Amino acid sequence: MDNCLAAAPQRPAWLTARGERTLRWLRRSLIVALLAYTATTVPGVRGEAGYNAVLDGWLQNAVLIAATLLMFLRVCLVRRDRLQWVLLGIGVGLYTAGDTIYFAWVQFQTPLPYPSIADVLWLAVYPFLYAGLVIACRHRIDMPRRTVWLDSVVAALGMSAVAAMAISVILHHTNGSTRQILTTISYPIGDLLLLVLVVGAYGLLEWRPDRMLSYLGIGIALFAAADTIFLLRLSTGTYVVGTPLDATWVWACVVIACAALRPPARKASMGFHGWTILIVPTMFALSSLGLLVYGSIRRLPLLTVGLATVALVCAILRAGATFREVQQLARTRDIQARTDALTGLGNRRLFHEALLRRIDALSAGDRFAVMFLDLDHFKEVNDSLGHSFGDRLLVDIGQRLTQHVRGTDVLVRLGGDEFAVLLDHSSRTSAEQIAHRLRADIQRSFVFDGITIHTDVSVGIAMCPDVATTADGLMQRADLAMYEAKVDRRGCVVYSAVDHDDLTSRMRLIQELRTALTDGQLVMHYQPKIDLQSGRLEGVEALVRWDHPDLGLLFPDSFIPEAERYGLMRALTTSVLTLALDQAREWQTAGTPTTMAINISASNLLDVELPEQIDTMLRIRGLEANLLTVEVTESTLMIDPLRATTVLNALRKTGVRVSVDDYGTGYSSLARLRDLPVDELKLDRSFIAHIDDDKRFAAIVTSTVELAHALGLTLVAEGIETVEALQRVSDFGCDIGQGYHISRPMPAEELTEWLRRSAVPDSQPAA
Ligand code: C2E
Ligand code: MG
Numbered sequence: 001m002d003n004c005l006a007a008a009p010q011r012p013a014w015l016t017a018r019g020e021r022t023l024r025w026l027r028r029s030l031i032v033a034l035l036a037y038t039a040t041t042v043p044g045v046r047g048e049a050g051y052n053a054v055l056d057g058w059l060q061n062a063v064l065i066a067a068t069l070l071m072f073l074r075v076c077l078v079r080r081d082r083l084q085w086v087l088l089g090i091g092v093g094l095y096t097a098g099d100t101i102y103f104a105w106v107q108f109q110t111p112l113p114y115p116s117i118a119d120v121l122w123l124a125v126y127p128f129l130y131a132g133l134v135i136a137c138r139h140r141i142d143m144p145r146r147t148v149w150l151d152s153v154v155a156a157l158g159m160s161a162v163a164a165m166a167i168s169v170i171l172h173h174t175n176g177s178t179r180q181i182l183t184t185i186s187y188p189i190g191d192l193l194l195l196v197l198v199v200g201a202y203g204l205l206e207w208r209p210d211r212m213l214s215y216l217g218i219g220i221a222l223f224a225a226a227d228t229i230f231l232l233r234l235s236t237g238t239y240v241v242g243t244p245l246d247a248t249w250v251w252a253c254v255v256i257a258c259a260a261l262r263p264p265a266r267k268a269s270m271g272f273h274g275w276t277i278l279i280v281p282t283m284f285a286l287s288s289l290g291l292l293v294y295g296s297i298r299r300l301p302l303l304t305v306g307l308a309t310v311a312l313v314c315a316i317l318r319a320g321a322t323f324r325e326v327q328q329l330a331r332t333r334d335i336q337a338r339t340d341a342l343t344g345l346g347n348r349r350l351f352h353e354a355l356l357r358r359i360d361a362l363s364a365g366d367r368f369a370v371m372f373l374d375l376d377h378f379k380e381v382n383d384s385l386g387h388s389f390g391d392r393l394l395v396d397i398g399q400r401l402t403q404h405v406r407g408t409d410v411l412v413r414l415g416g417d418e419f420a421v422l423l424d425h426s427s428r429t430s431a432e433q434i435a436h437r438l439r440a441d442i443q444r445s446f447v448f449d450g451i452t453i454h455t456d457v458s459v460g461i462a463m464c465p466d467v468a469t470t471a472d473g474l475m476q477r478a479d480l481a482m483y484e485a486k487v488d489r490r491g492c493v494v495y496s497a498v499d500h501d502d503l504t505s506r507m508r509l510i511q512e513l514r515t516a517l518t519d520g521q522l523v524m525h526y527q528p529k530i531d532l533q534s535g536r537l538e539g540v541e542a543l544v545r546w547d548h549p550d551l552g553l554l555f556p557d558s559f560i561p562e563a564e565r566y567g568l569m570r571a572l573t574t575s576v577l578t579l580a581l582d583q584a585r586e587w588q589t590a591g592t593p594t595t596m597a598i599n600i601s602a603s604n605l606l607d608v609e610l611p612e613q614i615d616t617m618l619r620i621r622g623l624e625a626n627l628l629t630v631e632v633t634e635s636t637l638m639i640d641p642l643r644a645t646t647v648l649n650a651l652r653k654t655g656v657r658v659s660v661d662d663y664g665t666g667y668s669s670l671a672r673l674r675d676l677p678v679d680e681l682k683l684d685r686s687f688i689a690h691i692d693d694d695k696r697f698a699a700i701v702t703s704t705v706e707l708a709h710a711l712g713l714t715l716v717a718e719g720i721e722t723v724e725a726l727q728r729v730s731d732f733g734c735d736i737g738q739g740y741h742i743s744r745p746m747p748a749e750e751l752t753e754w755l756r757r758s759a760v761p762d763s764q765p766a767a
């Protein structure tokens with residue numbers, strides 16, 4: 001009650017500002033008048049008990065009129081729930097009218113007429129309150145479950161049984177004419193009907209009525225209490241005007257009026273709320289049982305016995321329904337726990353269980369296949385078109401896949417863009433055939449809202465019992481095969497036991513490399529390059545090493561190819577660039593600026609963001625772009641020459657130099673190289689290694705030098721391991737030399753020391 005009477009701190013959304021001001025003013029006046037009137041009914045306050053025209057006439061009716069006004073004001077100000085408040089307002093209004101007439105006229109009649117005009121008005125209150133309450137409940141209650149209905153019925157019947165007994169006791173003591181008895185008994189019966197409705201509604205709301213319905217319930221309960229006490233007083237001839245009993249009716253009207261200040265109704269959401277929802281119906285079921293036990297000892301009115309019996313029968317029905325509901329719930333939960341919410345297919349748990357069952361039932365000569373499917377480029381669909389598109393795509397893919405599985409097969413979505421199929425009684429060949437059919441179906445376009453989406457799927461197959469006979473083993477192998485299919489773009493791979501060790505160690509390596517990249521386990525070694533004419537240091541080549549926690553220093557050949565295959569090159573190159581450029585800056589700051597060559601791979605060459613990334617990294621460190629050379633192997637260049645040209649052009653535009661590494665090992669002709677944006681050729685070390693003992697290699701080197709110079713390119717000879725080789729490449733006109741004879745690659749600190757020692761090296765530096 002306090003909540004609705006206290007001034008609201010914020011205007012409710014359903015009221016206008018003016019409406020709120022008016023209601024607040026009226027509410028305050030109502031409180032003041034109600035408290036004043038109530039105070040005068042406290043025994044001893046008004047001196048002598050009995051009728052007082054000012055208090056019981058004017059003041060009491062003023063409060064009631066204000067309550068009625070408050071309700072109609074709401075009707076005028078707020079459109080929502082208007083009918084309900086019109087009916088309830090008329091109810092309170094009729095009560096007020098009855099009260100006014102009683103004090104103004106009826107009470108002075110001798111003898112008191114039964115029913116008087118005031119009685120007629122008061123009794124007319126019930127149909128309006130009832131109708132208003134019904135509408136209020138309808139606004140709040142959605143179609144509830146059967147058990148909830150039964151709870152309300154048990155509660156309503158149980159309460160009626162108790163009330164029927166109470167009324168019969170009162171009647172037993174009442175003297176007077178039949179008209180008088182009928183009139184006075186009509187009130188508690190009317191109250192009882194209202195209370196049954198309220199209790200039933202509370203039951204349907206699972207005993208969590210909102211404030212508005214609570215106020216209405218309290219108001220009606222106050223009416224019922226006042227009417228019952230009045231009936232008792234009347235029957236014993238002890239009723240006196242001006243006591244707290246009179247105030248109780250007024251409070252009942254005010255509380256009902258206060259309900260009008262609550263916000264409009266919202267439908268309640270029904271759900272399970274534990275055992276607490278059973279408290280009230282259980283109470284009434286027990287009271288009915290108590291009445292029946294009492295009835296077996298003492299005589300009880302037939303109506304009481306009847307109502308209590310029906311209440312108990314309903315309670316028993318409710319127990320039965322609860323049992324079934326719990327069973328059903330357990331079944332539903334079971335299904336939900338094994339269903340993928342998005343596609344409606346089974347989930348990983350269901351698949352695992354199905355696998356276990358199938359493995360258990362495996363007989364001699366029996367085979368089946370486990371197939372893992374992973375969509376290609378699903379992330380791009382999600383990122384570019386949004387998650388709702390991604391979800392629709394997954395649902396449609398689930399439907400397409402469903403068409404390819406038989407009744408005994410199990411198709412599930414494992415999560416994300418991964419699906420799995422258990423192909424029952426399947427040979428390797430038929431599993432592959434089904435995989436190809438599935439892929440062909442997924443490759444057909446999907447159209448959503450006019451947008452066409454193309455996708456593909458990589459499939460891994462593991463045969464049971466050929467490669468594993470445990471659920472986890474089969475799933476792991478199908479997963480590995482799927483990964484292989486994806487990485488190598490082979491579409492479908494059947495797992496072979498021969499590959500197992502290789503595959504698992506490769507997976508472990510990739511996993512460890514991911515950690516290495518974030519944990520800073522990569523280190524750089526630098527190998528000097530010298531100008532063959534002057535013997536001066538021309539620059540260094542940065543070569544990556546992995547300082548593996550268990551295996552020690554690993555060379556690039558053991559992890560670069562895997563990083564390339566499993567999509568880690570971008571991250572790896574970023575780490576390399578960071579380490580190398582930080583070092584270049586350090587040397588620059590120390591007054592020994594050195595050109596730095598770094599190696600990039602095929603996937604870097606297709607990364608159109610690389611030039612900008614490098615440019616930013618250089619600028620952040622205040623390094624000149626021509627300090628950096630990017631080395632690309634000849635074979636890499638030829639994978640996608642067009643795209644490579646775009647990226648290299650962009651790189652050169654920033655001032656970075658481009659070098660073709662391991663030149664001579666690929667199939668590119670110098671003529672083709674002319675069209676590529678390169679500054680330097682690094683002749684592969686296989687040519688230099690045999691330069692002394694094989695004249696043909698010497699001829700290749702000399703002709704390459706000539707052609708390179710003709711094209712305006714610098715020629716680097718790499719792999720110089722001997723003093724003779726150094727002399728030869730120098731004689732043949734190579735511009736720059738690199739190799740173990742000059743220096744092995746080494747950490748930066750060692751190189752700094754090396755630089756210091758051989759500040760101006762002669763043409764034959766120490767190895
Ligand atoms: P590369 O770019 O041709 O680098 C030269 C390789 O030859 C280095 O091997 C170097 O140690 C080795 N080498 C240098 N002088 C001699 C010599 O006189 N004799 C012999 N036999 N070898 C010599 P490393 O460091 O093992 O690198 C191997 C390859 O790994 C590199 O060949 C390069 O293609 C790749 N690589 C190295 N670091 C990176 C990197 O950071 N990113 C990328 N994408 N690839 C890298
Ligand atoms: Mg290189």
Ligand code: MG
Pocket residue numbers: 661662682684685718
């Ligand atoms: Mg090389």
